[in-house]
Amino acid sequence: MSRTEYYDDPAAPEPNSMVVAASAVVTDDDGRILLQRRRDNDLWALPGGGMELGESLPGAAVREVREETGLDVEITGLVGTYTDPRHLIEYRDGEVRRQFNICFRARVTGGELALSDESTDLRWIAPGDLDALPMHHTQRLRLRHYLEHRPTPYLG
Template sequence: MTEMDAGPEFVWDDQVAVRSVHFHDPDAPAATIVTPSVFVAVQDGQGRFLLVQRRDSGSWEFPGGRMDVGETAIEAAVRETAEESGMRVRITGLVGLFSDPAFVIQPVAGEIRQPFVVCFQGVAEWGSPRPDEIETTDAGWFEPAQVEAMTLEPGACRWIHHAIAGSSEPHLE
């Protein structure tokens, strides 16, 4: 199965389903809301990427999440990275905008979301990777070849692959 025809992934937290992720799944429910989200492709001086492991699925992704009311996208990106990985970052650029309507997140309760993702580039200012033990169970620096072999969060594969490719132009969809 490729990332483009993945069915739902049911995510568990202590044996209780918390959400299902649908990526190009013809049986996905229709989204009821678009949710602004931010993720950060943080690189260190050796070209490695910072990734966090999600508690609910065990999959890996860049640190990030939903924006809060009253904050800018950059503020949300810095906050989410610090919360999930223990790293303070400075935003340096844009990997891309990702708004695929066939990427749907269905929580057990609440509105079915279509994420609108802004993926930034960033550099570490201080800190050492560490999980928050709430949303993330691991965090670390990984070589691009290592990242390609990891189990990545559905949907996140796209912005991770674009960041690794290192295009000088942001991806726009």
């Protein structure tokens, strides 16, 4: 695997980069959530990735969803901010990333579901089926906050 995630692990390597990232909880009319199975760690996750220079965070989420799933989306709200310094991501190329993620709510406006080179599977998952999927707990936290229908975004 080319990606290893650490959480509150004293054996984790020291970070050498910081990345601002955006992700999205994309839902369909039946309330199912779109997830991708990541090629780099074989875990299920929300579509998302790093923000590029010259784009906004909502724009990054829209672009990442399109790149990773083939779907066009509209941002409809904010799930929360995820900035826990205990979460590190190590890549095979030597990057050890501290990543700040802003997670949005989104709905599909067009496009066709299509795999990218970053994933091995895409699925619409009913909320009751989420626990059965292998997933990093930081992804589960975002999904839990989304499913709690919080009146205000999570700030953490």
